[in-house]
Amino acid sequence: MKSLILFVFLLILPAEAFRPTLLLGNLIERTCRQTPFYDLCVWSLKTNPESRNADVKKLARIMVDSVLKNKASDTLDLIDELLQDGFTLDPALHKALSSCAERYSVIIGGDVPEIIEALETGDYKFAERGTNDAAMEANSCEVEFPGKSPLTHMNKVVHDVSVVAASIVKIILHSQW
Amino acid sequence: MPHLFVLAIAFLFPFFFLVVKLLKKQLIHGGYTLPSGKIKSNQIYFGKFSLSFFFAFSWSQPRTVNHPPCLPSEALPIYSNENLRALKHRTPLFLPSYSAVRFYFFFIRFIQLYQTMADTDPFLPKSSSDGSYPTGSQATRRSPIKEQLTIFFGLLAVGLFAALLIGKNGSYNAHVQENKHGSLATSTTKKPETLGPVSRGPAAGVSEKSNRLSAKVDGNLLVYPWNNSMLSWQRTAFHFQPEKNWMNDPNGPLFYKGWYHFFYQYNPNAAVWGDIVWGHAVSRDMIHWLHLPLAMVADQWYDVNGVWTGSATILPDGKVVMLYTGSTAEAVQVQNLAYPANPNDPLLINWVKYPGNPVLVPPPGIDKMDFRDPTTAWLTSEGKWRITIGSKINKTGIALIYDTTDFINYERLDGALHAVSGTGMWECVDFFPVSKTEENGLETSVNGPGVKHVVKASLDDDRHDYYAIGTYHEKNGTWIPDQPEIDVGIGIRYDYGIFYAAKTFYDQNKNRRVLWGWIGESDSEAADVQKGWASLQSIPRTILFDNKTGTHLLQWPVEETESLRLKSNEFNQVTLQAGTVVPLDVGSATQLDIMAEFVIDKEALEKATGSNETFSCGTSGGAAERGALGPFGLLALADESLSEKTPVYFYIAKGSDGNLKTFFCNDQSRSSAASDVNKLIYGSFVPVLEGENLSLRMLVDHSIIESFAQGGRTVITSRVYPTKAIYGAAKVFLFNNATEASVTASLKIWQMNSAFIRPYPNDGKF
Numbered sequence: 001m002k003s004l005i006l007f008v009f010l011l012i013l014p015a016e017a018f019r020p021t022l023l024l025g026n027l028i029e030r031t032c033r034q035t036p037f038y039d040l041c042v043w044s045l046k047t048n049p050e051s052r053n054a055d056v057k058k059l060a061r062i063m064v065d066s067v068l069k070n071k072a073s074d075t076l077d078l079i080d081e082l083l084q085d086g087f088t089l090d091p092a093l094h095k096a097l098s099s100c101a102e103r104y105s106v107i108i109g110g111d112v113p114e115i116i117e118a119l120e121t122g123d124y125k126f127a128e129r130g131t132n133d134a135a136m137e138a139n140s141c142e143v144e145f146p147g148k149s150p151l152t153h154m155n156k157v158v159h160d161v162s163v164v165a166a167s168i169v170k171i172i173l174h175s176q177w
Numbered sequence: 178m179p180h181l182f183v184l185a186i187a188f189l190f191p192f193f194f195l196v197v198k199l200l201k202k203q204l205i206h207g208g209y210t211l212p213s214g215k216i217k218s219n220q221i222y223f224g225k226f227s228l229s230f231f232f233a234f235s236w237s238q239p240r241t242v243n244h245p246p247c248l249p250s251e252a253l254p255i256y257s258n259e260n261l262r263a264l265k266h267r268t269p270l271f272l273p274s275y276s277a278v279r280f281y282f283f284f285i286r287f288i289q290l291y292q293t294m295a296d297t298d299p300f301l302p303k304s305s306s307d308g309s310y311p312t313g314s315q316a317t318r319r320s321p322i323k324e325q326l327t328i329f330f331g332l333l334a335v336g337l338f339a340a341l342l343i344g345k346n347g348s349y350n351a352h353v354q355e356n357k358h359g360s361l362a363t364s365t366t367k368k369p370e371t372l373g374p375v376s377r378g379p380a381a382g383v384s385e386k387s388n389r390l391s392a393k394v395d396g397n398l399l400v401y402p403w404n405n406s407m408l409s410w411q412r413t414a415f416h417f418q419p420e421k422n423w424m425n426d427p428n429g430p431l432f433y434k435g436w437y438h439f440f441y442q443y444n445p446n447a448a449v450w451g452d453i454v455w456g457h458a459v460s461r462d463m464i465h466w467l468h469l470p471l472a473m474v475a476d477q478w479y480d481v482n483g484v485w486t487g488s489a490t491i492l493p494d495g496k497v498v499m500l501y502t503g504s505t506a507e508a509v510q511v512q513n514l515a516y517p518a519n520p521n522d523p524l525l526i527n528w529v530k531y532p533g534n535p536v537l538v539p540p541p542g543i544d545k546m547d548f549r550d551p552t553t554a555w556l557t558s559e560g561k562w563r564i565t566i567g568s569k570i571n572k573t574g575i576a577l578i579y580d581t582t583d584f585i586n587y588e589r590l591d592g593a594l595h596a597v598s599g600t601g602m603w604e605c606v607d608f609f610p611v612s613k614t615e616e617n618g619l620e621t622s623v624n625g626p627g628v629k630h631v632v633k634a635s636l637d638d639d640r641h642d643y644y645a646i647g648t649y650h651e652k653n654g655t656w657i658p659d660q661p662e663i664d665v666g667i668g669i670r671y672d673y674g675i676f677y678a679a680k681t682f683y684d685q686n687k688n689r690r691v692l693w694g695w696i697g698e699s700d701s702e703a704a705d706v707q708k709g710w711a712s713l714q715s716i717p718r719t720i721l722f723d724n725k726t727g728t729h730l731l732q733w734p735v736e737e738t739e740s741l742r743l744k745s746n747e748f749n750q751v752t753l754q755a756g757t758v759v760p761l762d763v764g765s766a767t768q769l770d771i772m773a774e775f776v777i778d779k780e781a782l783e784k785a786t787g788s789n790e791t792f793s794c795g796t797s798g799g800a801a802e803r804g805a806l807g808p809f810g811l812l813a814l815a816d817e818s819l820s821e822k823t824p825v826y827f828y829i830a831k832g833s834d835g836n837l838k839t840f841f842c843n844d845q846s847r848s849s850a851a852s853d854v855n856k857l858i859y860g861s862f863v864p865v866l867e868g869e870n871l872s873l874r875m876l877v878d879h880s881i882i883e884s885f886a887q888g889g890r891t892v893i894t895s896r897v898y899p900t901k902a903i904y905g906a907a908k909v910f911l912f913n914n915a916t917e918a919s920v921t922a923s924l925k926i927w928q929m930n931s932a933f934i935r936p937y938p939n940d941g942k943f
Contacts, residue, residue, distance in 0.1 A: 099402040106703040110449040114702075117451045121482050121504045122546025125637055126450045133702045140701060140853040144402060173638060174572075174601070 035167035075154040100141035135162035408708040411880035415932040417714040426678035427693035429489040434523035467937040490554040502549040511535035556622040567603030574600035600666030601638035611722040618690030674894040699855035732889040742927040753913035768929040769877040781918030787831040794842035794860025800824035805917040812910040816902040841886040863891035
């Protein structure tokens, strides 16, 4: 009897370790497969607890409201840091950083609210517009630097997250229901 | 996959249970002899097995990556190849295989044990003092069924277990392979469907340079952050736009008590879409507009999430009724009724919403977010009012039909006015009659033998406006297109550039049908926020049936546009040899009305060799791609050195059968040195009939160019944002980039005055 209990116990343990992944990864994986950045998409969504029972619309919302907004805010914080740190010595760099600061403010204060309102009211073309614009702002920020950009990583992240969000919105827009 | 796991566990349970039951004695006291002679107890064997089983399961699972949020100061670890691989596969594959092998060997051992149980167990005493070691009786009591079952379950569990391990690891590998180049490379990805375009407009077929994170300076294409001089130049002089902030769809246009009224979707708070309410302006001539206070705001539960698009109906007694879509507090799209607070006020400043709103809610079978933009109503032969509202069912765009007598109670007609599969959601549906013979507009209720009806829809899926001409069957409220192959959504567009959510109205003042269209921006929203505004309306255009082609409508700027014309310059019979550019000295070139005619060398037309290649403006190389018989036309908003220019041109393609096909294009690829503006090439085939010269009218008004080919048969509107070709530096040229043909051009170019669009003055004098 003791042995039986021991075996049962040992069987249950590994089950708990991986059951959630197997059963609930499906919609996220299916959705992310239709975006150009699968790994980023899956990682961003799975690490967010709200994605547990989410439908595609909610996934889009998470990608924008949590991931994109946070990454853009982080980038804006970094830009502020750089501007204060003395990069002002190089006027071209300073100009590029200021322009980037404006672009990221627009992503956070303009694009994100536009996308969220569009997702909530069902006028998805404005969600598509906002996500495409966020990708473009990040890209435009990057090309403004005359030499090596201090923001390459963050710009790439924001750009890729925006593209993923745009793809998810496109899935909603073209869905069969 | 999950089911396999559940099955495996399910079968393992009875297996183990039976094992324990059958081998109880063995388990507690039994053991086995290794070849070396050592004796190991069965308990240890079971323990080892269980541990390996446990490890097999836990190690074979992919980890949920619980990566801590990345701090801005560190490089994002997930974005390096090595780290991604490490995160994904911490498990060397041999561990689960090893455990599976151990499990298998155990199972074999169990079979051996089981078979030797019939013989005397060497470790148990032969005799016993009490009868509590019922070895013999155990042997006789062992049932064949239990034996079979145990083996069955065990084998099944092993098989499922193995399948699980192999299946899970295999598919995961495939994922990483498939997406590795997509997620980490800096070159263009191979999935045009899902990659969001970096600049405005459809990405299909045009090299987007979408991943320019590494490309800084591209030839002489330097990047300009926008300065105030460039941005303030972009504001137009004679196109309708509010003083600031965001605008989109035209709403409820009408003529009432001597004034043209124009309402529009407006965001009072920002230069991006959101918080939508109804803006309002009036004009005597549809050109000189005066801004009025907001007509309707989002102050009711049924439109708190947006006072969206709607249309006006003027009743026979002169009363005005407005139907519009509201997005409710729960984001349901409903139709609401509103009317002027004071019908004697010609300016219609205040509006009242019907207290019993909403008057229409989404019917069964229609999604609550696919029901918007009611049209102007028209009378049926029974004296009822009929409206149509766009929607979709799966991927079929549809125009629903409702009848009403009081605009408060509606009955839905079966079926729909029309539907076209594969077109997606139909927004801003419009339905109106056109005369086949007369050159005037028709009131919306008119029907009869000399009348055709137009159905128009704005396709949400591709953001373009499509129309088709057909016949309206009044009795059952249906409409059949004349040519189903160019049906709504798959055929002709009002405009091949930026033009959406268009709406017509019947102007009873001048007996014409007038078209409005929303012209969005094609620059970045950051620039919009910086300049403080976004979007324009098209110049209002009259609509006429083109009885020469029978398939097209003709759009032309309303005649009042000509009242803005100032000084003009005429150029007669200018010969353009192949490969020439001719400057046109007209002075300032940012506010122009150009009428041009082109005649191509007849000989060259005949001599040119035809080819099977199909041409399309969007996939061509623009004005720089030289063909035998084109491109030739105008270069608008071009600077002296032609570093920035927007060519609007004709391109004649000769087929292998000798037939000529003419295309009309607008090329933005070199319109600006800035990198964050739309660089696409717009355009389409334009029907040119026997004996017609190529004609072009172009309105240039700062950041908008509207071009009308063949009297308005094909129209292209584009937004242009030059950095150098602005103010006095903007010029206009003629060009002929054909290789074999010379072209003769005759033009008249007017300077255009400003329309001085401003708020309605408080003292009433304007």
